[in-house]
Structures are given as C-alpha cells and as structure tokens.
Amino acid sequence: MERKLRSQQWFGKTGKDGFIYRAWMRNQGIPDDHFRGKPVIGICNTWSELTPCNAHFRELAESVKKGIIEAGGFPLEFPVMSLGETLIKPTAMLYRNLVSMEVEEAIRANPLDGVVLMCGCDKTTPSLVMGACSVDIPSIVISGGAMLTGKYRGRNIGTSDLWRFSEDVRSGVMSEEELNEAEAGMCRSRGHCAVMGTASSMACMVESLGLSLPGNAAIPAADSNRKVLAQLTGRRIVDMVREDLKPSDVLTREAFENAIKVNAAIGGSTNFVIHLLAIAGRVGVPLSLEDFDIFSRNIPLVANLQPSGKYFMEDLYYAGGLPAVMKQIESNLHTGCITVNGKSAGENISKTKSWDPQVIAPADAPVNPRSGIVVLKGNLCENGSIIKPSAASPHLMQHKGRAVVFSDIEDYKRRINDPMLEVDATSVLVLKNAGPKGYPGMPEVGNLGLPAKLLQQGVTDMVRISDGRMSGTGFGTVVLHVSPEAAENGTFSLIETGDMIELDVDNRLLNLHVSEVELLERRKRQAPFKSPYTRGYTRLFVEHVEQACQGADFDFLKGGSGSEVTRDSH
Structure with missing residues (x-):
C-alpha cells in the first residue's frame, strides 16, 4: 500500500479547506494534477x-x-x-x-x-x-x-591570504594600493x-x-x-x-x-x-x-x-x-x-581515487601527521577549549608565557598597536567576552592580529586564547571556544595581565598558574555578568544560548519537533 503523502493533508482535502488550500495556489498557473498526489x-x-x-x-x-x-x-x-x-x-x-x-x-x-x-x-x-x-x-x-581561485601578481590567492595581507599592511611590507589590487583579484x-x-x-x-x-x-x-x-x-x-x-x-x-x-x-x-x-x-x-x-x-x-x-x-x-x-x-x-x-x-x-597526490595525499604519506581538533582541558577552561594543530606553529605546541589580557574586542582594538604595550613574542594574548553570551553571538575574532611592534620585528605567530571563534580561513596557534566563557564567570574571566599560562597540546592541557587562594580573592571582587540587551531576539539569545562545548544552540531546541500539524486554520 502506497504511503499517503504529507501534502495531501492540505491539497487532498475536500470542501472549504481544500478549496482554500488549492484555489490561491492556482493564481500561479499551477495545473490541477499537481495537487492530486x-x-x-x-x-x-x-x-x-x-x-x-x-x-x-x-x-x-x-x-x-x-x-x-x-x-x-x-x-x-x-x-x-x-x-x-x-x-x-x-x-x-x-x-x-x-x-x-x-x-x-x-x-x-x-x-x-x-x-x-x-x-x-x-x-x-x-x-x-x-x-x-x-x-x-x-x-x-x-x-x-x-x-x-583568486589571482594576484602571478600567484594564487584565497581568503586565508587576507590575514597575511592585513599583517603585511600593518607591518609596512604591503601598501594600501597593493592591498586594493589584491582585493580586486581575490573574489573573481x-x-x-x-x-x-x-x-x-x-x-x-x-x-x-x-x-x-x-x-x-x-x-x-x-x-x-x-x-x-x-x-x-x-x-x-x-x-x-x-x-x-x-x-x-x-x-x-x-x-x-x-x-x-x-x-x-x-x-x-x-x-x-x-x-x-x-x-x-x-x-x-x-x-x-x-x-x-x-x-x-x-x-x-x-x-x-x-x-x-x-x-x-x-x-x-x-x-x-x-x-x-x-x-x-x-x-x-x-x-x-x-x-x-x-x-x-x-x-x-568504492571507485574513486586521487588524481593528484600533491593535493590529496595518501594516508601513509600525509601532508601533515598533525590534524583534526585537539580538545584542551585545565583550570583555565574547565569545560574545554579547542585548537587546530594543522594550522598552528609546531614550536608553540608546548609554551608557557605571560598573559596580556584584553577585556573585550574594543579594548583590543584600542591597545594592540600601542608601542608602549608590554608584550613580547613569548607573551600569550588573551581576549575575554567574545563568547556566546558575552559578545553576544561568539564572533570570529579569536585569531587576533599580532601587536604592530612585534610584526615589525618579524614575529609571525603567538599563542592566542579567547572564548570566541575563528574564521575557518584563519590560522595560527589559536585556542578557541574557552568554556565557560568569561560572561559565565569561570576561571577564564579571572585572568589578569601578568599571569602565567601554560599550553601543552600533546597532553591536552591549558592551565593558569595562579593559586586557588588568589583566584578566590579575585572572584570575590568580580561583578556578575549583566547583559545590556533587554528586548527582542538578542535578549532571547542571551537568556537561552548554551555554551560552545554544547554547540551554542538554544536550551529549548534539543530534540526534534516532528512534522505533524494538529490544527487547521480555517
């Protein structure tokens, strides 16, 4: 027996309901047989x-x-x-x-x-x-x-080059005119x-x-x-x-x-x-x-x-x-x-193969043995954070450095190019309040641009940590999706400039070297997060969004709704 189509609950009806469901659709010139199964x-x-x-x-x-x-x-x-x-x-x-x-x-x-x-x-x-x-x-x-694929001065370019071009302009290697030329050739x-x-x-x-x-x-x-x-x-x-x-x-x-x-x-x-x-x-x-x-x-x-x-x-x-x-x-x-x-x-x-091993390499001779997503745990990210090793620098996979903390993205923009910023190549850049609730919406700002004075010294990568996301086109030694986010008042919210942070990718660890006593004192001084959004969808988002480690969906959308519609409107 052939299964009855769901659409026939509308178009298969007789009387007034069927008339309404079909009649107004007919003004688009739809033949009768389209409604009949x-x-x-x-x-x-x-x-x-x-x-x-x-x-x-x-x-x-x-x-x-x-x-x-x-x-x-x-x-x-x-x-x-x-x-x-x-x-x-x-x-x-x-x-x-x-x-x-x-x-x-x-x-x-x-x-x-x-x-x-x-x-x-x-x-x-x-x-x-x-x-x-x-x-x-x-x-x-x-x-x-x-x-x-984009083209610029005889070479191939794509969105990932945007981040390189940006740093080149900030360090004086590339002019604005050259950047405009690359812009015209990238999205062709x-x-x-x-x-x-x-x-x-x-x-x-x-x-x-x-x-x-x-x-x-x-x-x-x-x-x-x-x-x-x-x-x-x-x-x-x-x-x-x-x-x-x-x-x-x-x-x-x-x-x-x-x-x-x-x-x-x-x-x-x-x-x-x-x-x-x-x-x-x-x-x-x-x-x-x-x-x-x-x-x-x-x-x-x-x-x-x-x-x-x-x-x-x-x-x-x-x-x-x-x-x-x-x-x-x-x-x-x-x-x-x-x-x-x-x-x-x-x-x-079953019948596929790689036609170019330079692009799709065999598993026994890979492009990089490091791949995938590494999940980090530690007192800095109680519920986890992530890093993409294939896009990171091998020499920073184990690293300990002094935190340079930015309270939010606007604070970062104000200070990152300040020549007086106390930062060196071993520092760890920390961006707070870029998470699902804190921003809100968790923007792609995690791959922070490096301080201008370090770019001019030839520094190309640093450890960066945030509760935000990163563009899939981005790269670098970037720790993302820290959970709980700063707005949830986890340990991440308590980091201060000067604290020592240790990253150990091989051992899946991300730790803040600050005593529990000191963290407790900081927590006593901490004001709870209060969202400025009091109406509309953004309020709904802040009140119901889950953390990054859960997918940042709404808490009331778990499971399915099903396809049944129980009431007619006519």
Whole structure:
C-alpha cells in the first residue's frame, strides 16, 4: 500500500479547506494534477544579494526544479533569512539559531513532503540542516560551491591570504594600493571562499554525514557540473519521499564519527565543532566535545588545502573531490552508513581515487601527521577549549608565557598597536567576552592580529586564547571556544595581565598558574555578568544560548519537533 503523502493533508482535502488550500495556489498557473498526489518538494533558498556567496542561488534553484519536475515532483521554492558572513553585524553566528527556527517552522507549517536545502555561506548550512532535521521529513542538501581561485601578481590567492595581507599592511611590507589590487583579484567568480574555510568545511560536513549526493562539497560554483548536481539533487529528493528516507535514517552516531574523521583529513574549520554539536543535539545523537579529539586523533591530514596546506577548493575538485579524500582514510570510516542517494558511504567511494597526490595525499604519506581538533582541558577552561594543530606553529605546541589580557574586542582594538604595550613574542594574548553570551553571538575574532611592534620585528605567530571563534580561513596557534566563557564567570574571566599560562597540546592541557587562594580573592571582587540587551531576539539569545562545548544552540531546541500539524486554520 502506497504511503499517503504529507501534502495531501492540505491539497487532498475536500470542501472549504481544500478549496482554500488549492484555489490561491492556482493564481500561479499551477495545473490541477499537481495537487492530486505529486510529491510536493520545498526548495529552501538562502539566496540574497546581501550574501554574496549565495547570490547565484536563484539560477541554481532552476536546476533543482528541473530535476524535481523530471522525477514527477511539484517544486515550491521559499526563502529564509540569509546569513552573509562578510556583512552581518555583530556576527552571523548570532542568527544561526534564529534561521534554524525559521526553517523548522516553515517546513512543518507548510504542505511539504520533502525539502532541498540550498546552502552556501558559513551559517546557512548548519542552520538549514538544524531546522530540517528537527522536523525530520526527507531532506537533501545542495551546496553552492566555492569560487574560483583568486589571482594576484602571478600567484594564487584565497581568503586565508587576507590575514597575511592585513599583517603585511600593518607591518609596512604591503601598501594600501597593493592591498586594493589584491582585493580586486581575490573574489573573481560566484561562490563561497576558495579555501577550506568554514563554508567548504560545512559542504564537506554534509557530504561526509551522507546528507548530499557524492561530490557535492568540491564542485566550484562556476563549473557547469554544479548545475548538473543540482538537477540530480532535485531528482533524488522525489525518490527519497517515495522511499521515506529521512534525516534520522542518515544521521546516526556512526555518521557523526565519520564526519569528525573527514574534517580532520581535510584540515576543516574549527567552527565544524560548534555546528556538528548543535546538529547532533537536534537529532538526539549523543555527541560530546571530547569526541572530536578521540575520533580525529589518528587521522592524518591528506588534503593539502589552505589554510592548513597549499592548494584551493578548485584543486580539490579536479583531484577527485571529497570522495577521493574519504577513500584515503577508508579503513577508519564506518563504510556501511546509509546516505541520501540510498547507497552506503563505502559504495559511494568504492571507485574513486586521487588524481593528484600533491593535493590529496595518501594516508601513509600525509601532508601533515598533525590534524583534526585537539580538545584542551585545565583550570583555565574547565569545560574545554579547542585548537587546530594543522594550522598552528609546531614550536608553540608546548609554551608557557605571560598573559596580556584584553577585556573585550574594543579594548583590543584600542591597545594592540600601542608601542608602549608590554608584550613580547613569548607573551600569550588573551581576549575575554567574545563568547556566546558575552559578545553576544561568539564572533570570529579569536585569531587576533599580532601587536604592530612585534610584526615589525618579524614575529609571525603567538599563542592566542579567547572564548570566541575563528574564521575557518584563519590560522595560527589559536585556542578557541574557552568554556565557560568569561560572561559565565569561570576561571577564564579571572585572568589578569601578568599571569602565567601554560599550553601543552600533546597532553591536552591549558592551565593558569595562579593559586586557588588568589583566584578566590579575585572572584570575590568580580561583578556578575549583566547583559545590556533587554528586548527582542538578542535578549532571547542571551537568556537561552548554551555554551560552545554544547554547540551554542538554544536550551529549548534539543530534540526534534516532528512534522505533524494538529490544527487547521480555517
């Protein structure tokens, strides 16, 4: 017996209700047979001209629609708030949870049997996946793809070079005119960042989880194969509805472990941690911060991509894409995991190989034996913090230095270029109040620019610690996501300039060398955090956001809502 489509609870009704549900839809020129049993597929589109990475999505959606129609489905495109990383203030991360709620409610409230999630810029991917898996109807992701590799004076450049250019300008090595020339050559096509930043890491995340068709992560936005994949994605979602293949069938504990291992192999963004934790919370899969250390610990870096390596996303695609990366670490993966194309992860990579070992190296001759995410514990971060060793300096993996503390990002901006700042190359830069509640929204400011006077001395890296995040395009010896954050009044909030801090990455330790007696005295003098936000979404965010070690989702969004709508409005 064929399963009744969810959309028929709307379009299959008779009388007044059925009349209302269908009649107003007909003003778009929709034939009657579209309401009589065709699978209704929502296309959740994050197109926006304020989100440059996703500005080509109207065109890409047309390819998705073609595939849906070819497979006998009825496509209906709908918009959601789009999160553009480069423009939104104070930070796009503040609105990730809001968009996830919007997606969840839009899917559940409307006559949809399945949904295609159009994702690109950093937060659009986790927010759409979080929302869709909370409802748990058949869902598939199509990413927008990375832009073509940038060009500047005869060499390749990408977003990671922005941080180098910035330091070069501050140290006097590069002029503003040269910076403007590089700016004009970096973003030379549609798509998101050309390196393994957060956007590409998220595209790899959904593919390694099994939520997209194989090959989705690496096809450049400007390559016609991106449109081909979008059309195939449209075809596939219709079959997924007929098979009733839902996110809960794909997002198993084993799938999450695979994603962690793949993120290590590609040198993926540290933001991967906070987003994967949030997704796991929505589907009820137990996942802890420690899991990111455990499951990435023995995975070598095989993808030679900036910021951890040399090449770009365009190179990854032509070298075999993510399936070829997964093939290199196949023995470490759960190959039996089902994916949205109905095949197992093992079947999807069975015939793949690396076409360029300089870009995708074999596991026994990796780009770097250090990879993944290291989770640090100690009295400075009672609930954990993270560091990305593949993007850090080996000589700083064990380090002890004097803290130079900035109370917030504005304090940092005021003082970092002061020639009188008491700092040297052995110092540890500490930024407070950049966490989920303290900023609010946890901005990407953790990879602090170095003091100008040290840049002029040739210093290129220092240990930096914050309760904030870092752009996936960033690099350096940067400790992030300190939990509890300063606004939660943990030990991190008590650090003062002059304190000694010890980092030991190999032993997973981050400690503040201050006596318990002194910390107790400081705590007595400490005023409790009080948010200045008294209304609207930001107040809701501050009152309900969880800490980074839990995924920074809202405490009331754990678990799914389901797809049932119990009341008619007419």
